[in-house]
Amino acid sequence: MVASFQPKHEGRKLTSDDIVRANTNVLEATRSILVKRAGGPHTIHLLRMQFYLGDESIFIGHAVANTIATHKVASVEFTILTKVRTKFTNNDLLTHGRQFMSFLDSCPNTFGGLARLTLENLRLGESDFPKIFSICKQLEVLCLYHCDMGIESLLEVEHSQLSELVIGRSVLIKRVDLKWVPKLTVLKFNMFRSQDDPFCLGYVPLLQTVSIINTGFSWHKMLKISELLGETAISNLHLNFKSEKIWVKPEGRRQLLPVLHKLRLVNLINISEECDLTWIMFILQGAPTLKELRILVRDHLCEMVTGERRKKYAFSEEKDKGLEWEPSASDFKHHNLAELRIYGRFEAEEKIVRFARNIMEAAVNLEDIKLYKSPVCENCKNMHQEWTLKEKSLLSYKLSKGMLSSLVRIQFPSLGEIFTWPKYWS
Numbered sequence: 001m002v003a004s005f006q007p008k009h010e011g012r013k014l015t016s017d018d019i020v021r022a023n024t025n026v027l028e029a030t031r032s033i034l035v036k037r038a039g040g041p042h043t044i045h046l047l048r049m050q051f052y053l054g055d056e057s058i059f060i061g062h063a064v065a066n067t068i069a070t071h072k073v074a075s076v077e078f079t080i081l082t083k084v085r086t087k088f089t090n091n092d093l094l095t096h097g098r099q100f101m102s103f104l105d106s107c108p109n110t111f112g113g114l115a116r117l118t119l120e121n122l123r124l125g126e127s128d129f130p131k132i133f134s135i136c137k138q139l140e141v142l143c144l145y146h147c148d149m150g151i152e153s154l155l156e157v158e159h160s161q162l163s164e165l166v167i168g169r170s171v172l173i174k175r176v177d178l179k180w181v182p183k184l185t186v187l188k189f190n191m192f193r194s195q196d197d198p199f200c201l202g203y204v205p206l207l208q209t210v211s212i213i214n215t216g217f218s219w220h221k222m223l224k225i226s227e228l229l230g231e232t233a234i235s236n237l238h239l240n241f242k243s244e245k246i247w248v249k250p251e252g253r254r255q256l257l258p259v260l261h262k263l264r265l266v267n268l269i270n271i272s273e274e275c276d277l278t279w280i281m282f283i284l285q286g287a288p289t290l291k292e293l294r295i296l297v298r299d300h301l302c303e304m305v306t307g308e309r310r311k312k313y314a315f316s317e318e319k320d321k322g323l324e325w326e327p328s329a330s331d332f333k334h335h336n337l338a339e340l341r342i343y344g345r346f347e348a349e350e351k352i353v354r355f356a357r358n359i360m361e362a363a364v365n366l367e368d369i370k371l372y373k374s375p376v377c378e379n380c381k382n383m384h385q386e387w388t389l390k391e392k393s394l395l396s397y398k399l400s401k402g403m404l405s406s407l408v409r410i411q412f413p414s415l416g417e418i419f420t421w422p423k424y425w426s
Helices: 016-038 055-068 090-106 108-112 126-137 225-227 251-261 279-285 308-312 349-362 389-400
Strands: 047-052 075-083 116-123 140-149 153-158 165-168 173-180 184-192 199-203 208-212 234-238 263-271 292-297 340-346 368-373 409-411
Touching: 016 047, 016 055, 047 055, 055 075, 055 090, 055 292, 090 108, 090 116, 090 126, 108 126, 126 153, 165 173, 199 225, 208 251, 251 279, 279 292, 279 349, 292 349, 340 349, 349 368, 349 389, 389 409
Parallel strands: 047 075, 075 116, 116 140, 140 165, 153 173, 165 184, 173 199, 184 208, 208 234, 234 263, 263 292, 292 340, 340 368, 368 409
Antiparallel strands: none
16 A cells, blocks of 8 residues: 555644645655556555645646556545634635646546545536546545535535545535446435435435534424435435534434344434433344344433533533434344444433333344443543442342343443544444
8 A cells, every 4th residue: 555644733823835735745656656667567546645635636646647547556546635623714725626627638538547536625616526527437435525516516526436425514415316326335324404305315226324513503394314314225324413412313214124134223413412212123123134232321421512502503401302212012022133342421310211112022032232431532532431340239230120031131341542533423
């Protein structure tokens, strides 16, 4: 693998000289490595490059083009950063968009050989995305952060090779229409502001994993999983509520079974401590083959908006409004769930214990319950993350008291590195 330099300018505003200097270093290193490898018998397994969008980008693209053309590299990945990375204006987005399309037009052979492309902070024209998909024919992974085509834009995706699509914080995109993506297996969606469904699934027969992160405001529509997933049958579902309003609507078994009958793993992340947890049972009823359920219950104050700003930005004061749910049968049993993991600060201990006991009663083949202290970020890293012996004993007693499921193992593992998050997906 050949990798690029990591940017060291996160903490200050970049100048044009910074961009030129960083890109020149990447260009010189790339040329040096590729020249040395050009005459050798071995193919570069992975060429992963990270650089800034600028005039020098074209020279970087040309340096890589010959290596791609001569099949001396198996896989090429570009992460293209922008000069203005935070607090950007509309003009910044438009400028970045024009710069990128100029880069694309100048290096079509390079982009035609890319396997992975990560873009940020671009505003493109309506015809630009179809052009990108047309040129980047070998693209397998596309990550778009703060990229759009203006207010309430519609992104249509048709691509024969794309296997993973990440839409991160591109809040002006009203909907992503996955019309024809036959090899898509992973869809990640971070933040949507539309009052409608954030995406529409067309022909995606191989889709396995759907991940959605969103801060629910009072005006957000509650999504119905059965309608959102359409005719797909996924195996992994990850929902992150950012300690705010729950934005999924409980549904009945009949509605959910067509889309969840192959579901194996569910992650429900950052459920507010204010919320009751009973509603989660609707997923079990609609997913008979579910093997593992993980939930994280916490109010992550480091990220939450508080005080008067909540009213100003229409945050919901009733975070579990609309979650009323009644089981389809009082004696419901689940026969495949083997493991329940609960992460939390356990200030809402009674709710968590009641939920875990409900799972123990319903999941007749449950093997393990694993309880973890809440993961921490850089700001709250000093919070105690290990269980005391007294806490373990008390929780074990509360969970098992009067239960017939005595064979369920209740464990208190160390959190360690088990719950780390990529930068754009926290």
